[in-house]
Structure formats: structure tokens, C-alpha cells
Amino acid sequence: MRKIIFLSILIFKLIYADLASADTNVSESAKVFVANRNYDIDYRTKILRSYLESHNSPLADDADKFIMYADIYQIDWRLVPAISGVESTFGKHIPKNSYNAYGWANGNYQFKSWEESIEIVSRALREKYYDKGATNISKIARRYAPPSSTWSWKVKYFMEKIDSVPVEFDL
Numbered sequence: 001m002r003k004i005i006f007l008s009i010l011i012f013k014l015i016y017a018d019l020a021s022a023d024t025n026v027s028e029s030a031k032v033f034v035a036n037r038n039y040d041i042d043y044r045t046k047i048l049r050s051y052l053e054s055h056n057s058p059l060a061d062d063a064d065k066f067i068m069y070a071d072i073y074q075i076d077w078r079l080v081p082a083i084s085g086v087e088s089t090f091g092k093h094i095p096k097n098s099y100n101a102y103g104w105a106n107g108n109y110q111f112k113s114w115e116e117s118i119e120i121v122s123r124a125l126r127e128k129y130y131d132k133g134a135t136n137i138s139k140i141a142r143r144y145a146p147p148s149s150t151w152s153w154k155v156k157y158f159m160e161k162i163d164s165v166p167v168e169f170d171l
Contacts (some may be wrong), residue, residue, distance in 0.1 A: 037071070039064035044077050044163070051162050052081065057090035059101060062114045069119050073126035078168065079137075080121050082158035083144075086151060103145070137167065 039045050042064070049063035059066075059081070070077035080102070081090070087103035088094050091114075094101055099111035102121050111117035125140070134140045141152035159167050 003032055011137040037068075038059045039068050047163050048077070052090055055085075055090045055092075057084075057092060059084060059114060062118060065115050065118045066122075069122035075121045075122060075125055075130065076159065078159040078162045078167075079125065079131060079155070080118060081162060083121070085158040158161045 004152055044067045045064045047080050048066060048126075049060050052060035052063055063081075067077050070080065078140050083103075084090050084101035087107075088101040091101035095107060095110070098107075098109070099114050099117045100107060101117065104111075104117070104121060111120065129140050129143060137152045137156050140141050141148065141155070145151035
């Protein structure tokens with residue numbers, strides 16, 4: 001019985017320590033979980049790929065990357081693709097070879113690949129928006145796309161079109 005209690009306390013401490021240390025950095029356990037996951041068979045990848053294909057988006061082949069980086073940085077998996085819908089019609093209207101489907105730096109930033117762009121934008125949304133108090137789409141919009149009064153509802157619109165589950169963090 002003592003062993004069971006000891007193990008229970010040890011497991012609780014390990015879990016609590018991991019949660020307590022997870023400030024703005026992604027925990028190592030989350031990275032391992034994501035690294036071991038097959039995103040090609042994830043239902044969200046199938047939904048997103050189909051949606052992007054329906055818009056003839058060059059981002060369709062990277063649907064799994066949107067999901068993977070959303071999981072790593074613990075953001076809604078529809079947010080970054082929805083931003084690309086608002087900013088560039090899902091990557092179709094971007095500066096040549098920029099891979100900048102998100103209007104990043106007013107469209108003046110060049111990424112090396114679609115995957116790099118997805119990773120950088122996802123990480124920045126976590127670290128520079130969510131973690132600094134921009135906890136819903138309206139608050140993100142104030143920093144991401146000022147002075148637009150339509151950006152947030154357009155992002156929410158595309159998020160709900162990608163998957164009709166309510167946008168929880170903006171209710």
C-alpha cells in the first residue's frame with residue numbers, strides 16, 4: 001500500500017512540476033508527444049487539406065504542418081490557416097517566393113518555405129499574442145492587423161468554415 005501511495009505522489013509531483021514549469025516555453029513532453037504523432041491520419045489534417053484543396057491553395061500539402069505546429073504551440077489548429085485566408089486567399093496572393101501567406105510584417109517578410117512560415121507564425125502567435133494577454137481573436141486583431149475593424153470577424157469566419165466547431169477562445 002505504501003508503494004502505491006509513494007508512486008501516486010511521485011506521479012503527481014512529476015505532472016505538477018511539468019505543468020508549473022510550462023510558462024511560455026513548450027514543454028519537452030509536448031514536443032515528444034507531437035514528434036511521435038502521425039499527422040497524416042489526424043482527422044483535422046484531412047479536414048484542413050480538403051478545405052485548402054477546395055480553394056486551390058498551395059498550402060494544401062502542408063495541412064499536417066498546420067496541425068503539428070498548432071499542437072506544439074497549443075493554439076487553435078484553424079487559426080493560422082484562417083489568417084492565411086484573410087491575408088492572401090490561402091497563399092494564392094503573396095509576394096513572389098515569399099511563402100508569406102499571413103501578411104507578416106505587412107507582407108514584407110520572406111520565409112524559406114511553407115513549413116518555416118507555419119512554424120514561425122504559430123510560435124509568434126503563442127509567444128507574442130496568447131502569452132501576452134491576446135487571448136481571443138479580437139485582442140489578437142488589435143496587434144496583428146490594426147486598425148482593421150473587419151480582420152477578426154473574417155478570421156473567425158474562416159475558422160468556422162474550416163471546421164464548424166465553435167471558436168472557443170473567442171466566445
